[in-house]
Amino acid sequence: MIKVDQLHKSFGIHEILKGIDLTVHQGEIVVIIGPSGSGKSTLLRCLNCLEVPTSGTVKVEGQNFADPSGRYHEKRVAKLRTEIGMVFQSFNLFPMMTAIQNVMAAQIKIRKKSPEEAKVTAEEYLKKVGLAERMHHYPNQLSGGQKQRVAIARALAMEPHIMLFDEATSALDPELVGEVLKVIRKLADEGMTMILVTHEMRFAEEIGDRIIFMDQGVIVEEGKPDDMFNAPKHERTKRFINQVL
Numbered sequence: 001m002i003k004v005d006q007l008h009k010s011f012g013i014h015e016i017l018k019g020i021d022l023t024v025h026q027g028e029i030v031v032i033i034g035p036s037g038s039g040k041s042t043l044l045r046c047l048n049c050l051e052v053p054t055s056g057t058v059k060v061e062g063q064n065f066a067d068p069s070g071r072y073h074e075k076r077v078a079k080l081r082t083e084i085g086m087v088f089q090s091f092n093l094f095p096m097m098t099a100i101q102n103v104m105a106a107q108i109k110i111r112k113k114s115p116e117e118a119k120v121t122a123e124e125y126l127k128k129v130g131l132a133e134r135m136h137h138y139p140n141q142l143s144g145g146q147k148q149r150v151a152i153a154r155a156l157a158m159e160p161h162i163m164l165f166d167e168a169t170s171a172l173d174p175e176l177v178g179e180v181l182k183v184i185r186k187l188a189d190e191g192m193t194m195i196l197v198t199h200e201m202r203f204a205e206e207i208g209d210r211i212i213f214m215d216q217g218v219i220v221e222e223g224k225p226d227d228m229f230n231a232p233k234h235e236r237t238k239r240f241i242n243q244v245l
């Protein structure tokens with residue numbers, strides 16, 4: 001589904017990603033862990049064309065979207081954005097729209113659905129994330145966990161093949177984390193291909209098919225959850241795991 005080769009990304013003189021190689025297969029759940037500032041978000045953003053790589057290739061379903069010259073083909077990028085859904089730490093909902101209007105908007109604008117069609121799909125996905133009763137609420141009438149579930153429903157309504165979650169629960173009060181993880185777990189059970197960046201180590205261990213540890217712009221180590229959490233090989237991985245577990 002995703003093949004990244006020798007991905008480099010610099011901001012000015014700072015090289016943030018220093019040659020990332022990553023392959024993600026259909027239905028696989030890859031969890032990326034690592035200290036703050038190690039480049040996890042930048043990597044996800046490169047996968048979704050929110051950042052232009054400095055060099056290297058990013059292939060999604062066989063198509064190369066990373067063009068170091070910056071000449072992105074808008075149509076291809078628009079198509080990519082419908083194939084990859086992304087959920088951020090800050091929910092990024094439109095404050096002046098209700099939950100259902102938030103879920104409908106991109107379907108109409110990007111998928112070119114009629115409002116009627118978009119409404120049916122929006123209702124379906126809001127139900128799926130457990131928000132049937134909250135469809136007509138505005139974001140400021142929802143809890144953080146509910147807002148994040150609206151954001152997930154909005155991404156799913158585009159019917160993506162891959163979902164990226166960048167610290168989706170980091171901004172939530174502890175008692176609201178579970179309801180969002182439950183939705184992510186449900187997607188995993190349905191076979192969605194996913195890449196998650198998270199600090200929830202128990203969840204990472206439970207849900208991940210593979211754990212990747214990043215530090216200072218490189219993949220230091222990757223492996224099965226059991227090996228990574230109980231028998232990490234590299235000193236840096238050991239130190240990080242000991243700090244966070």
Ligand code: ADP
Pocket residue numbers: 011016034035036037038039040041042043
């Ligand atoms: P992580 O998600 O692992 O915490 P990030 O990918 O957000 O790390 O950031 C890695 C480094 O890249 C940080 O030092 C950050 O300041 C820098 N960085 C990220 N985005 C930009 C940007 N748009 N311009 C300049 N520096 C950036």
Ligand code: MG
Pocket residue numbers: 040041042166167
């Ligand atoms: Mg980040």
